[in-house]
Amino acid sequence: MITKKIIDAKRATQxxxxxxxxxxxxxxPMVPLAKDRLRLNEADLGLLLLLLGGGALVMMPISGILISKIGSRKVILGSVLAAAFILPCLLVISNIYLMGLALFAFGCSIGTVDVAMNAHGIQVQNIYEKPIMSSLHGLFSVGGLFGSLGLGFLIKLGLNPIYAAITISTLLIFLLSIQFKHLFNYQTEKEIILKFSNVDEEKVATSRLQWFNSTVLLLGLMCFIVFLSEGAMLDWSAIFLRDNKNVEPEFSGIGYAAFSVAMAVMRLAGDSLISKLNSKIVVIGGSIIASAGIVILIFSPWITVSLIGFILLGIGAANIVPVFFSEGGKISGLSPTVSIPVITTMGYAGQLAGPALLGFIAHHFSLTVAFEIIALLFIVVALIYKIRKKSSSC
Incomplete structure (x- = not known):
């Protein structure tokens, strides 16, 4: 029975x-500004982005342990507050070493909330007994849209950049404050795990020893590739449009915005789509569409057609990761408090650390070559998932 408490928990998670x-x-939109302010080349910028990803990767496994000790609600509280306080600093720091430290701390906070919100989302989905992960990730994409355009829009209106960043941070804290009480507490999460996972209480306590489950690692690997494309759009799309398509810096976030809109729309409709189609069609078909979108945005000489490429990438990639997370939360004999942090860690390693690798590729070859590699990796995801499904059906 779906109660008001469950509905409130779903809304809070969204x-x-x-x-x-x-x-x-x-x-x-801060990336080009930071690149110019600190006078960085692509390799130096890639190193800074690696520090951001490194912070996330350090905290993600620790986050899983924290969630098992105190619950995802308290972990979400601390990590969102940390991110909100660090964000304005990224717009004003002019020392490369301090910038690296700030990005590392920002990565720690973002990585922590990523793990906690996905772990909480799986518990809500289990007790809700309907697919909700796509819509949850859809709200993440909606946030991506407003984040990529909002800061630049406030600056374009004449607001001092630091005040614009503080405005965004204040909004983050406000949204957290009005929904925090509706998130499941630690005891409720534990009861859901015991009820819906095929594990007993003793196994929940020791299940972190099963981090190297082959199914978890395979899902994590595919998540790494898909999240790498999201990270590339976040960290490199603005620079790609500015330097390769001659888009004005104030509007260089339009590519990520188009990608985010397409992904948000598809994910908000994704729960219904996944219910009607099987996961094989969603993952394999989506991977092919995403790969085609990248090819279009790279080689089109017209900015409008390039934006269509961003849209196709968003449409294709939208519901792949929610499928992986849902499958990760249903692995027999393994608690979601273990499988979800592992998959999240590997996946967001692609989003946060992967773009740093693209920076080195762009420095030694070109950003175009780096994007071409992402297109190829989507085909790899389609092949891996096809082989996995064929093996599991035998």
């Missing part, structure tokens, strides 16, 4: 996904 998307996407 708002946390929105907050996370808004927070991390606000960094997108």
């Amino acid at each position: 708002l946390i996904f929105l907050v996370c998307g808004l927070g991390i996407a606000s960094w997108a």
